[in-house]
Amino acid sequence: xxxxxxxxxxxxxxxKALANFFVSIKNEGQNYPAEDxxxxxxxxxxxxxxxxxxxxxxxGNQRVDAQMILEILYSLxxxxxxxxxxxxxxxxxxxxxxxxxxYIPVQKMLCRSSRDRWIFGVCGGFGEYxxxxxxxxxxxxxxxxxxxxxYLLLSFLIPDETRMESGEKSHGAxxxxxxxxxxFLFFMSLIYIPVIAAxxxxxxxxxxxxxxxxxxxxxxxxxxxxxxxxxFTIFVLSFSVLVLLLNFIMQAHFNRGFLKIGSRNVYxxxxxxxxxxxxxxxxxxxxxxxYIGESSEHFNFKTPQHxxxxxxxxxxxxxxxxEKNIEITGSDETGSxxxxxxxxxxxxxxxxxxxxxxxxxVKADMDSEGKLLFSVSAKDxxxxxxxxxxxxxxxxxxxxxxxxxxxxxxxxKRHFRWISWHGENAxxxxxxxxxxEIEVENMNLNASDIDSQKLSLNGANGNIYARQIKxxxxxxxxxxxxxxxxxxxxxKGSMQSATGNIKVESIKADFLKCESKVGNISLxxxxxxxxxxxxSKVGNIKIEYAALEEKSSHDxxxxVGNISLxxxxxxxxxxxAKSNVGNIFNEFEDVKFNENSAAINVKSKVGNIKIxxxxxx
Amino acid sequence: MNDxxxxxxxxxxxxxxxxxxxxxxxIISDRERYGYDIIEVxxxxxxxxxxxxxxxxxxxxxxxxxxxxxxxxxxxGPPRKYYTISAKGSELMAELLNEWKKIDTxxxxxxxxx
Numbered sequence: 259x260x261x262x263x264x265x266x267x268x269x270x271x272x273x274k275a276l277a278n279f280f281v282s283i284k285n286e287g288q289n290y291p292a293e294d295x296x297x298x299x300x301x302x303x304x305x306x307x308x309x310x311x312x313x314x315x316x317x318g319n320q321r322v323d324a325q326m327i328l329e330i331l332y333s334l335x336x337x338x339x340x341x342x343x344x345x346x347x348x349x350x351x352x353x354x355x356x357x358x359x360x361y362i363p364v365q366k367m368l369c370r371s372s373r374d375r376w377i378f379g380v381c382g383g384f385g386e387y388x389x390x391x392x393x394x395x396x397x398x399x400x401x402x403x404x405x406x407x408x409y410l411l412l413s414f415l416i417p418d419e420t421r422m423e424s425g426e427k428s429h430g431a432x433x434x435x436x437x438x439x440x441x442f443l444f445f446m447s448l449i450y451i452p453v454i455a456a457x458x459x460x461x462x463x464x465x466x467x468x469x470x471x472x473x474x475x476x477x478x479x480x481x482x483x484x485x486x487x488x489x490f491t492i493f494v495l496s497f498s499v500l501v502l503l504l505n506f507i508m509q510a511h512f513n514r515g516f517l518k519i520g521s522r523n524v525y526x527x528x529x530x531x532x533x534x535x536x537x538x539x540x541x542x543x544x545x546x547x548x549y550i551g552e553s554s555e556h557f558n559f560k561t562p563q564h565x566x567x568x569x570x571x572x573x574x575x576x577x578x579x580x581e582k583n584i585e586i587t588g589s590d591e592t593g594s595x596x597x598x599x600x601x602x603x604x605x606x607x608x609x610x611x612x613x614x615x616x617x618x619x620v621k622a623d624m625d626s627e628g629k630l631l632f633s634v635s636a637k638d639x640x641x642x643x644x645x646x647x648x649x650x651x652x653x654x655x656x657x658x659x660x661x662x663x664x665x666x667x668x669x670x671k672r673h674f675r676w677i678s679w680h681g682e683n684a685x686x687x688x689x690x691x692x693x694x695e696i697e698v699e700n701m702n703l704n705a706s707d708i709d710s711q712k713l714s715l716n717g718a719n720g721n722i723y724a725r726q727i728k729x730x731x732x733x734x735x736x737x738x739x740x741x742x743x744x745x746x747x748x749x750k751g752s753m754q755s756a757t758g759n760i761k762v763e764s765i766k767a768d769f770l771k772c773e774s775k776v777g778n779i780s781l782x783x784x785x786x787x788x789x790x791x792x793x794s795k796v797g798n799i800k801i802e803y804a805a806l807e808e809k810s811s812h813d814x815x816x817x818v819g820n821i822s823l824x825x826x827x828x829x830x831x832x833x834x835a836k837s838n839v840g841n842i843f844n845e846f847e848d849v850k851f852n853e854n855s856a857a858i859n860v861k862s863k864v865g866n867i868k869i870x871x872x873x874x875x
Numbered sequence: 876m877n878d879x880x881x882x883x884x885x886x887x888x889x890x891x892x893x894x895x896x897x898x899x900x901x902i903i904s905d906r907e908r909y910g911y912d913i914i915e916v917x918x919x920x921x922x923x924x925x926x927x928x929x930x931x932x933x934x935x936x937x938x939x940x941x942x943x944x945x946x947x948x949x950x951x952g953p954p955r956k957y958y959t960i961s962a963k964g965s966e967l968m969a970e971l972l973n974e975w976k977k978i979d980t981x982x983x984x985x986x987x988x989x
Contacts, residue, residue: 298934
């Protein structure tokens, strides 16, 4: 029998399909005279060859592909039917050998298609290899962005079909083929391994959450991974729906879609599409948004037309893994005022974190004098036992604008941090309860009516004015500016100024430390229970002691400046004054004191020392 | 495809099958023809069933000594098997044609006029 392979160039699949057909004929014809079967096959070969010649001439192709062969075989009919037409009596009943002649490709080769080719035939090759629509692959390659790069890479890696099947499979060709296979496996693993890993992690975490463990473990990476996987899944699902829709439209209007109806593609896509529909209908993807990186909220308000209250409500998604910024910006009619607040927080879990944000209310309002009043209040912050939200406020205030901040109900042991800069005028804080830490740059800071456990005021290039402060721990620090304070009451406190003056009226404290490098220090009406230390390098020191507890000790020292003290005569302290260069004037020199008297140690290197009795006391 | 459609299809096939042998004999009695040629003719009068089933029919007719064949080179494509009718075949064909005319007139009476 004539072997058509010797005369025509067949693709692997075509060759396989034809061979399978003749095998089926032989199988069916087992009980017929061998010469009849031989003759039949001869005739069929002739028939097929005629059609091949015709089809090749008609299509202009050089090669016989599977499509062509299958068309021909389809027109011939089932092998069983053909053979049974021989009509010779079967010698005996036999078990029917059930072999379908539908071709079973055994060794498929991934190569760039020579038939289904737009550019390099990569998509066509993949389509033939995996039995998917090449048009669909083209869409995927084009729309996935990086796909175009992959396409070029693959066009280099994957050999051309015509060259591969030209017959001469040299050693070099084998090498290329195996290289391509390795490359392809590597490429697939690049895509699949992370995706599978991510899916597994997600599943594990979902399971952990189901049995009540903390599924997030506070690892940002896993959260990010979940986000990525979900995004990817949503993309694939929605893309599948789109493709099916498009296919449906094309099928309906042009009677031609990219998916062959009845093929595996359609079933696969139907499954995917129904999953997508189910997912889109029943799945609440919004709740996963929080895993996707950092998120932020933006509010905008205008004054003075409106007074605006911004409340961070429950519905806002909140990330337990990532910092969440809530930005509030506002401006007045002229656009000269600009306020922005960044509220950020971390939480141990989603619910707590959301509660944090929930309990804090931020308000911007105009007061009767036309000043912008900005208030932050906590509704019920006391129920959070740890990890109070870290609040960061950035306020941009133009010059000639006065700004007030009011905070309410920040209970004990809570942390309130305020950072503000870029303004030339004052920031005022009122009514802070609990711990407050305030930082100011390039502007004045006014603090009053504060009743807190811990208060920290930090300033650079501006004055600090503090009034009516009652706190456990006080820290006032200034690099470039004056400190002025009134009515301070604290357990332990320190006031430091690098270049400015420090002036305080009325201090009631257990421990006090006051330090100035260049400026003067003036302290009036101070009552100290345990210890105090006042140090100045260049500036003068002036202190009026109101009351010193028995057995308390006090140091006053200066390098260059003069020291002037006024002491109460009623409770005379033990005073020791020393000056290396300057003069000493001490009214207490002759005053008798007892064992329990407070001790004052006064030292000066260069300056004079003057200690006066307070006659009024 | 449901059973009813299958049934109809099978019946049509059976109907054609009866006259197929006569048709083939007649086609090759006019002039010698190769297999594909015969199929083309049958197709043109919509007598063809599955194309593949014509070849076993030809083999059967040849085995019964009704037709003969010879190989002939073709200027375009492969060598072809040309079939001709044998003397025995011609006789049979004449008989069958005679019979067919009777069937034809009979059928017309049953089925109604042309």
